[in-house]
Amino acid sequence: MKIMNPMIVKSKVNENKVRQSEERTYEQVKEAYKWVKGLFDREYLEVLKIYKLQSPEAWAMYEHMDAEGFREVKLLNEKLGVLRKSINSSKRPSYFKKKGAKKHGNESNRTA
Numbered sequence: 171m172k173i174m175n176p177m178i179v180k181s182k183v184n185e186n187k188v189r190q191s192e193e194r195t196y197e198q199v200k201e202a203y204k205w206v207k208g209l210f211d212r213e214y215l216e217v218l219k220i221y222k223l224q225s226p227e228a229w230a231m232y233e234h235m236d237a238e239g240f241r242e243v244k245l246l247n248e249k250l251g252v253l254r255k256s257i258n259s260s261k262r263p264s265y266f267k268k269k270g271a272k273k274h275g276n277e278s279n280r281t282a
């Protein structure tokens with residue numbers, strides 16, 4: 171995930187979700203790797219493809235000018251939104267979830 175950090179931060183994902191460092195099981199790491207690999211291959215590469223259309227200086231200029239109307243800015247923001255949505259998804263592996271967090275909709279955790 172380290173290579174993806176600049177774009178993940180740019181997509182406005184809470185950095186704590188990325189940096190959770192509690193001990194994990196092999197199965198959790200394996201599941202997390204599969205998820206991150208898919209995230210990289212799909213959403214991240216789409217963001218990167220658009221980002222590479224312009225120089226870093228051009229992107230900085232767009233950001234400084236608050237230029238939301240340019241086609242490439244719209245495309246980048248759209249793909250960053252998809253990346254953010256995927257990272258914040260409830261389907262995120264347990265490796266990236268806080269320990270002790272309650273699962274929503276789990277009937278066995280409810281009392282009558």
